Amino acid sequence: MPHAAFRAFVDAHDDFLILSHIDPDGDAVGSSLGLAWALRPIGKRVTVANDSPLPASLRFLPGWEEIRLASELPEPFRAVFVLDCSSLDRVGRTGIAAIAPGAAIACVDHHAGTDGFGDPRLVNVSASATAELIVEILQASELPIGPEAAACLYAGIASDTGAFRFQNTTPHVLRLAARLVERGADPSRTARSLFGRKSPASLRVLGLALASLESRASGKVSVLTISRAMFDEAKAAPEDADGIVQYAQSVNGALIGVLIQETAPGEVRISFRSDGSVDVNDIAGRFGGGGHRNAAGARLRGELSVVRESVLQALEQAVHGGPPAPRG
Secondary structure, three states: OHHHHHHHHHHHHEEEEEEEOOOHHHHHHHHHHHHHHHHHHHHHHHEEEEEOOOHHHOOOOOOOOHHHEEHHHOOEEEEEEEEEOOOHHHHHHHHHEEEEEEEEEEEOOOOOOOOOOOEEEEEEOOOOOOHHHHHHHHHHHOOOOHHHHHHHHHHHHHHHHOOOOOOOOHHHHHHHHHHHHHHHOOHHHHHHHHHOOOOOOHHHHHHHHOOOEEEOOOOOOEEEEHHHHHHHHHHOOOHHHHOOHHHHHHOOOOEEEEEEEEEEEEEEEEEEOOOOOOOHHHHHOOOOEEOOOEEEEEEEOHHHHHHHHHHHHHHHHHHHOOOOOOOO
């Protein structure tokens, strides 16, 4: 049984590193912190780290200030949990460097196409979030879920279900969420922190992004673009653009919403959202990224205009019924 294998993994080691994917979202961070809060009361030493800085929007979670940059870790770890990653390289270059050669790696994920790394490994694409799977593992292993763990795991589930608005909201995950509330999670505070608070910089860059709105593929693809000049004008950072892709998805008639942002000179980040009729995970995969059928992303090197046109060609091809166009 997978859950028994995870308990054996926990019992076999005393010092753990928990990693999640680059550009971590609420599920990645909530899962990581929730697991850490559950392991420490049974005497385990736990370090949570990431290749990327923590988004400001997630700095309400209990224990967020203890998350380390993987590049700052003094030595690699021999027991590692990798969460919310479809492949090991999703932890980023510095995350890989934090894993010792021959380390024991446990994988928990809910993405399609997870490439089979980790032992033990629990991958369930039907789960709404990796946090949902962590809750199940902790319950089956009789590991504690205190108020702090409950708050973090609830946030992970709320993040990946869009506050229980997306198609992945199931009766099972609603029951799990209710149990987490009983154990100390605060739904109102979580929703306000994840979805209801915006910095002045994020609102300024949102305005510029909305002004860039463009429709492609006869209105089936809705596009927002943020250049470096727009970030500079708004006095904003890429993390201030978190969540803006949802506005592209909300346009009437759009099957796919996409946010294309120039995060640094020669670096472009793509965020895709779908209504479910088109698998954006497949499209993101053509550009070295990944995610889910309805939500995915990728990072690319190149000039904004060139990358943008290549991505939009792939989207138009996919919407018209063919496979994504080759990157070119």
